[in-house]
Amino acid sequence: MWRLRDLLNLKSFSAAIWTLLIEELLIFGARQPSLDNRPWSPQLLLISMVSSNFAGSMETRSQRVGFPDVGPFLCKLSRYYISFFDISLQRTEKIREWHIRYGPIICIGPKEVSVATPTLMREIYGSAGGYAKSKYFDHFVAYGERALFAIRPYEDHRERRKVIASFYHDVSKASVENHINERVDRVIGQIDRRQGDPPIDVFSLTSHFAFDIISRLLYGKRHCSRTIGVDGEERQILHDLKKAQLWGPVKFDMPSLYGFIRFLLSLLNCLPSPLHADEDLMRWNYNKINDVLAHSGGATTDVREDSLLHRLLNATNPDGKKLSLNYITSELYDNLNAAEITVAVSLTYIIYHLSENPKWQTRIREEILGLPCEVNGFPSFTSINSAPIMEAFIREVYRVNPGTGGHAERVVPSGGKIYDGIYIPEGIRITASTIALHHDATIFTSPDVFDPTRWLGRTPSQARTLDRSLIPFGYGARICAGKLLATMEIKLLIARLYVRYETRVDPCSKTTRQSMAQYATHDSVPRGLRCDITFHLIEDGNGEGQQTSERVRVREE
Numbered sequence: 373m374w375r376l377r378d379l380l381n382l383k384s385f386s387a388a389i390w391t392l393l394i395e396e397l398l399i400f401g402a403r404q405p406s407l408d409n410r411p412w413s414p415q416l417l418l419i420s421m422v423s424s425n426f427a428g429s430m431e432t433r434s435q436r437v438g439f440p441d442v443g444p445f446l447c448k449l450s451r452y453y454i455s456f457f458d459i460s461l462q463r464t465e466k467i468r469e470w471h472i473r474y475g476p477i478i479c480i481g482p483k484e485v486s487v488a489t490p491t492l493m494r495e496i497y498g499s500a501g502g503y504a505k506s507k508y509f510d511h512f513v514a515y516g517e518r519a520l521f522a523i524r525p526y527e528d529h530r531e532r533r534k535v536i537a538s539f540y541h542d543v544s545k546a547s548v549e550n551h552i553n554e555r556v557d558r559v560i561g562q563i564d565r566r567q568g569d570p571p572i573d574v575f576s577l578t579s580h581f582a583f584d585i586i587s588r589l590l591y592g593k594r595h596c597s598r599t600i601g602v603d604g605e606e607r608q609i610l611h612d613l614k615k616a617q618l619w620g621p622v623k624f625d626m627p628s629l630y631g632f633i634r635f636l637l638s639l640l641n642c643l644p645s646p647l648h649a650d651e652d653l654m655r656w657n658y659n660k661i662n663d664v665l666a667h668s669g670g671a672t673t674d675v676r677e678d679s680l681l682h683r684l685l686n687a688t689n690p691d692g693k694k695l696s697l698n699y700i701t702s703e704l705y706d707n708l709n710a711a712e713i714t715v716a717v718s719l720t721y722i723i724y725h726l727s728e729n730p731k732w733q734t735r736i737r738e739e740i741l742g743l744p745c746e747v748n749g750f751p752s753f754t755s756i757n758s759a760p761i762m763e764a765f766i767r768e769v770y771r772v773n774p775g776t777g778g779h780a781e782r783v784v785p786s787g788g789k790i791y792d793g794i795y796i797p798e799g800i801r802i803t804a805s806t807i808a809l810h811h812d813a814t815i816f817t818s819p820d821v822f823d824p825t826r827w828l829g830r831t832p833s834q835a836r837t838l839d840r841s842l843i844p845f846g847y848g849a850r851i852c853a854g855k856l857l858a859t860m861e862i863k864l865l866i867a868r869l870y871v872r873y874e875t876r877v878d879p880c881s882k883t884t885r886q887s888m889a890q891y892a893t894h895d896s897v898p899r900g901l902r903c904d905i906t907f908h909l910i911e912d913g914n915g916e917g918q919q920t921s922e923r924v925r926v927r928e929e
């Protein structure tokens with residue numbers, strides 16, 4: 373179905389129509405290894421003449437030396453070709469198709485390359501390469517400051533990373549585990565109260581769960597959100613942010629068009645809430661920080677709370693100066709964003725696949741029930757984290773439905789690089805395609821089949837081969853700073869849910885295989901933007917059900 377905004381985007385629309393037609397005509401030619409070595413044909417002549425109409429899209433002759441000519445012919449002519457797939461939310465799937473058709477190093481834009489081998493992925497993201505992030509990350513500048521995620525130069529990033537990474541490294545503390553377990557209790561409380569009611573949208577529920585946890589870590593206990601239990605402003609913002617994901621590619625690829633649409637709609641006084649969701653969250657974060665500072669009497673050195681805010685207020689730059697409040701506000705906003713939707717998407721797909729595979733629910737339940745319990749009546753995160761069946765299942769979900777859209781663009785450093793004999797000049801944008809790596813048939817047999825057993829019973833060398841191609845959290849110098857936190861949230865919730873309930877996809881709801889296919893948005897959200905699941909209490913849940921209800925009741929009283 374065409375959406376209004378696709379039609380509004382006339383430049384991309386018309387470019388796409390003729391490029392789609394011509395690409396198919398030229399497929400044979402484009403399969404040749406090098407355009408420069410290919411004999412001239414009338415088709416090529418025609419294309420090269422028409423291509424000059426694509427303003428600013430042809431790179432100079434010197435930039436083209438050695439540039440990979442493998443890939444869809446029209447990608448080499450205009451950046452609007454990949455933009456079209458971006459805006460129609462099909463970018464990742466399209467790049468995967470092109471890798472299957474053309475090979476592991478392909479041109480996806482006049483100055484843009486995608487790679488799909490674990491060795492090249494390691495080269496561009498590894499610490500040794502020193503690749504900077506691309507201009508794409510300028511879109512994540514907030515309050516006029518770059519948070520860790522948006523810092524582009526490799527060297528600037530290294531210093532800042534030490535402060536943030538050390539904070540998230542400390543989440544292994546028992547206090548954080550207790551705090552996550554409290555939030556799990558609240559989720560269970562919600563589900564119990566809704567027994568017999570319509571199915572539960574787990575995309576929203578897990579988004580509230582993730583948001584409450586990250587806000588506790590960012591601002592501290594007194595100032596965190598309570599979105600799981602309370603239907604307030606935060607729920608509306610989170611709901612709007614999900615819808616805003618669908619506008620992301622327009623905003624990133626065609627900022628002027630996006631700005632114009634926003635301006636027009638504001639003028640008509642009918643700006644839809646998803647189009648100002650970012651600003652709403654920014655305002656919310658700004659107000660929270662002011663509340664915390666007001667509460668501590670403006671004393672920035674108050675260290676009673678072990679929150680990221682307090683950590684940053686007490687940190688210094690390498691020159692010994694304090695971090696600016698603007699930078700701190702930007703970092704907290706970025707962490708809110710990074711930690712909410714990614715965890716919600718991952719948890720939603722894990723629950724969805726478990727609901728489709730009841731036998732795996734039983735296997736995971738039996739595995740968790742066999743683990744030793746702590747004084748609180750649950751197995752610790754450390755023992756849950758080493759449970760192989762749950763790990764295999766989660767890995768398979770990450771493989772087929774990774775929680776990020778694969779926009780981890782880097783820039784080829786000065787002097788250029790040679791990959792598999794192909795010289796790529798400096799300044800070219802380069803990305804490893806997560807989805808192509810995760811579906812590489814030479815590594816993962818029958819890559820389109822959902823099969824968690826592929827992760828079980830492997831020799832160490834087989835396991836290493838599979839691991840090298842699985843990158844849901846990125847890789848190398850800029851690997852996700854919140855990986856440990858995300859893993860704790862995901863595993864503690866899944867373990868506790870599946871000891872207590874059986875789940876099914878609600879057959880009467882709109883949740884289907886199609887609605888659960890991923891859009892190529894920044895965080896790969898499910899197309900339906902919801903996932904309706906029914907929860908059935910297991911009567912003999914090893915006492916866990918009874919204990920949890922009791923604890924939830926006592927806390928809520």
Ligand code: HEM
Pocket residue numbers: 520521522533536586707708710711712714715718774775776779780781843844845846847849850851852853854855857858
């Ligand atoms: C399942 C959940 C998550 C997934 C799949 C995920 C994925 C990723 C990926 C792929 C990157 C690398 C981007 C790049 O290389 O350009 C990244 C970076 C980052 N993530 Fe996550 N993430 C998750 C959860 C979290 C959480 C809970 C936090 C906590 C705040 C977090 C904070 C960050 C930060 C700060 C960065 C930037 C790191 C840097 O540039 O050094 N993420 N994440």
